[in-house]
Amino acid sequence: MTTSPIRTERHDDILVIISNNPPVNALGAAVRIGLDAAIKEGAGDDAIKAMVIRCDGRTFFAGADITEFGKPMTGPGLGEVIDAIEASEKPVVAAIHGTALGGGCEVTLGCHYRVAVPSAKIGTPEVKLGLLPGAGGTQRIPRIAGVKLALQMTAVGDPISAKAAHAAGLIDRIVGEDSLEADAIAFAREIADKRPLPRAREGSVQADEAAVAEFKQANARKFRGFDAPAANIACVEKAASGASFEEGIAFERQEFMKLMGGTQSAAQRHLFFAERQAAKVDDIPAGTQLRPIKKVGVIGAGTMGGGISMNFLQAGIPVTIVETAQEALDRGTGVIRRNYENSAKKGRYTTEKVEGMMGLLTPTLNLEDLADCDLIIEAIYENMDVKKELFGKLDKIAKPGAILASNTSYLNIDEMAAVTSRPGDVIGMHFFSPANVMKLLEVVRGAKTSPDVLATVMALAKPIGKVAVVSGVCPGFIGNRMLSQRQGPANKMLMQGARPEQIDKAIVDFGMPMGPFQMSDLAGVDIGWHRDPTRIESIRDALAAKGRWGQKTSKGFYDYDEKRTPSPSPEVAEIIEDFRSKSNLPKQDFSDEDVIAATLYPMVNEGAKILDEGMAQRASDIDVVWIYGYGWPIYRGGPMFWANTVGLDKVVAGLEKNGVEVAPLLKRKAEAGEKF
Numbered sequence: 001m002t003t004s005p006i007r008t009e010r011h012d013d014i015l016v017i018i019s020n021n022p023p024v025n026a027l028g029a030a031v032r033i034g035l036d037a038a039i040k041e042g043a044g045d046d047a048i049k050a051m052v053i054r055c056d057g058r059t060f061f062a063g064a065d066i067t068e069f070g071k072p073m074t075g076p077g078l079g080e081v082i083d084a085i086e087a088s089e090k091p092v093v094a095a096i097h098g099t100a101l102g103g104g105c106e107v108t109l110g111c112h113y114r115v116a117v118p119s120a121k122i123g124t125p126e127v128k129l130g131l132l133p134g135a136g137g138t139q140r141i142p143r144i145a146g147v148k149l150a151l152q153m154t155a156v157g158d159p160i161s162a163k164a165a166h167a168a169g170l171i172d173r174i175v176g177e178d179s180l181e182a183d184a185i186a187f188a189r190e191i192a193d194k195r196p197l198p199r200a201r202e203g204s205v206q207a208d209e210a211a212v213a214e215f216k217q218a219n220a221r222k223f224r225g226f227d228a229p230a231a232n233i234a235c236v237e238k239a240a241s242g243a244s245f246e247e248g249i250a251f252e253r254q255e256f257m258k259l260m261g262g263t264q265s266a267a268q269r270h271l272f273f274a275e276r277q278a279a280k281v282d283d284i285p286a287g288t289q290l291r292p293i294k295k296v297g298v299i300g301a302g303t304m305g306g307g308i309s310m311n312f313l314q315a316g317i318p319v320t321i322v323e324t325a326q327e328a329l330d331r332g333t334g335v336i337r338r339n340y341e342n343s344a345k346k347g348r349y350t351t352e353k354v355e356g357m358m359g360l361l362t363p364t365l366n367l368e369d370l371a372d373c374d375l376i377i378e379a380i381y382e383n384m385d386v387k388k389e390l391f392g393k394l395d396k397i398a399k400p401g402a403i404l405a406s407n408t409s410y411l412n413i414d415e416m417a418a419v420t421s422r423p424g425d426v427i428g429m430h431f432f433s434p435a436n437v438m439k440l441l442e443v444v445r446g447a448k449t450s451p452d453v454l455a456t457v458m459a460l461a462k463p464i465g466k467v468a469v470v471s472g473v474c475p476g477f478i479g480n481r482m483l484s485q486r487q488g489p490a491n492k493m494l495m496q497g498a499r500p501e502q503i504d505k506a507i508v509d510f511g512m513p514m515g516p517f518q519m520s521d522l523a524g525v526d527i528g529w530h531r532d533p534t535r536i537e538s539i540r541d542a543l544a545a546k547g548r549w550g551q552k553t554s555k556g557f558y559d560y561d562e563k564r565t566p567s568p569s570p571e572v573a574e575i576i577e578d579f580r581s582k583s584n585l586p587k588q589d590f591s592d593e594d595v596i597a598a599t600l601y602p603m604v605n606e607g608a609k610i611l612d613e614g615m616a617q618r619a620s621d622i623d624v625v626w627i628y629g630y631g632w633p634i635y636r637g638g639p640m641f642w643a644n645t646v647g648l649d650k651v652v653a654g655l656e657k658n659g660v661e662v663a664p665l666l667k668r669k670a671e672a673g674e675k676f
């Protein structure tokens with residue numbers, strides 16, 4: 001027989017109910033069964049006057065056990081357990097540390113009282129899994145804390161601090177950081193005889209239609225495409241509608257089940273596990289000794305170098321930043337300071353914090369100053385010869401054991417490693433622009449990269465707020481290699497009569513932040529152009545020759561006004577028509593679905609090749625790259641997950657129809673009825 005994760009301890013007249021279910025005390029079946037039994041134990045014992053629920057380990061219950069979702073349920077449901085706690089005739093006190101999240105937060109709301117340590121956080125992040133708090137949270141939070149906070153907590157899902165929760169009535173007392181149990185027991189004794197017991201279900205909610213309208217408007221952009229926020233809002237509105245608690249709970253259940261059965265929640269739960277899985281490198285043992293990274297060097301103070309530096313400064317790691325000219329160095333450090341000061345204006349940082357971070361930055365023109373750095377990242381322009389020369393120099397300057405990294409977005413890491421005497425210390429760290437904002441870090445493992453170097457860089461991602469994914473060495477790595485498959489079909493559709501704005505719109509409606517032509521305009525139409533205005537072989541050449549270089553010249557595939565609002569360009573339409581009339585491709589009408597199939601299926605196809613070649617460890621890693629590096633809609637779970645939902649046979653048929661050679665792995669999986 002397995003032992004229960006729940007145990008009880010008696011402290012005279014107080015029963016302490018303790019959960020020990022590492023790593024995060026998820027509320028799985030055994031925990032629910034144990035909690036239910038412990039409450040009955042307290043109720044049935046005349047010597048017990050009150051109960052305290054607390055957790056061992058790093059956190060209070062972090063929610064329902066997500067791995068149980070979609071499986072048949074055993075034991076009592078979480079809602080039933082919470083109802084039993086609330087119905088208890090003896091007071092129950094939640095003693096919170098770490099993060100009381102989702103179902104964990106809902107357990108506390110079923111308790112009659114809540115105490116927490118100052119560092120605790122409380123929240124209902126279910127919306128981030130495409131769900132809603134389905135164990136009474138949407139009905140109890142507004143009854144305790146009002147509509148406004150309930151909307152924020154459920155539909156946005158960010159946890160709040162113990163202090164904020166205390167102010168809102170969600171926490172009754174903040175107790176000592178190191179004396180949670182003793183203080184909770186003392187609190188329980190204080191209130192043991194107080195009646196009536198405060199029960200959240202008995203509270204009433206003040207309707208606040210203005211707050212709902214304002215909230216919806218303020219978050220419209222953030223919620224675009226997602227189903228769960230609206231369901232969370234509807235539940236809170238139900239609570240405030242005068243409906244009884246039971247009616248509210250029935251509505252909550254109905255909405256929860258709808259979301260749980262949908263593709264969006266499946267996609268969002270997939271991402272939750274994919275993100276954590278990505279951090280693991282299959283052939284590197286978990287306990288691998290890491291190299292200490294106490295000081296970082298960044299070469300290049302341009303947009304990338306500056307953004308990369310900011311990540312480390314924010315994490316409290318000193319950075320030495322190198323440029324070749326004083327002016328460029330001053331400009332780069334000036335931009336970093338301005339970015340921080342702007343964040344401070346928005347309340348994200350205090351001025352002291354800004355000064356503290358700037359104090360960790362050492363600008364220099366001397367490459368030799370990198371000699372004491374544990375990690376050196378080059379972020380200079382993409383030219384193999386120049387990078388090789390730089391790695392040769394670094395090899396002589398860097399101290400033994402220092403990690404030498406390149407931020408290249410497509411060049412061969414092995415070639416750079418080969419010019420050094422220490423190829424095992426060389427690795428790719430591909431940050432995405434803006435590097436201080438985008439969460440993805442593509443870590444490129446060279447043929448000779450040592451396991452401890454890879455493990456160190458993977459572990460470094462967390463403190464600097466990145467999600468790391470390992471890629472093998474291939475042109476463009478995982479992300480850009482797949483992206484390169486999108487432009488060709490998009491251009492081909494232009495030649496068949498589609499308009500840039502039509503293609504972009506279909507892709508934006510799908511949920512991507514921008515379409516291929518909007519992206520060209522942002523990146524610069526002239527990037528990679530041969531720079532000969534008389535040589536016009538493509539639409540791109542024609543645009544570049546006319547100075548239509550994108551947003552930076554206020555015209556590219558679109559015309560831009562002074563606020564950078566794009567509008568379709570008659571000149572571009574003419575250029576496209578000119579090319580189209582000279583081509584022998586038949587004119588065609590494209591539906592949005594045609595655009596999606598033509599542009600995104602080839603990306604999935606390339607993903608299958610990447611997987612087959614072992615350039616990505618797993619399909620879910622590819623999904624993480626696209627969600628955190630390119631803004632693929634989270635509710636579609638990434639390109640490989642999305643392909644599964646479309647049906648791999650349909651993807652294959654679409655590729656064949658468009659004359660694309662189907663990747664063998666994709667074909668095999670489709671034929672076998674398998675998924676990625």
Ligand code: 3H9
Binds near residue numbers: 103
């Ligand atoms: C819910 O509650 C629904 C109810 O309203 C209604 C029910 C009817 N379940 O993140 P970490 C695993 S929905 C199962 O690396 P950290 C995680 O996969 C839930 N497993 O640690 C990882 O495993 P591995 C609402 C879970 O310190 C390990 O724990 N709650 C769960 O960086 C460590 O996780 C949430 O959405 C779970 N609920 O962060 C909270 N949570 O080591 C989700 C974690 O094998 N969790 N695992 O890769 C979190 O936000 C973070 O894990 C937390 C810790 C902040 C708690």
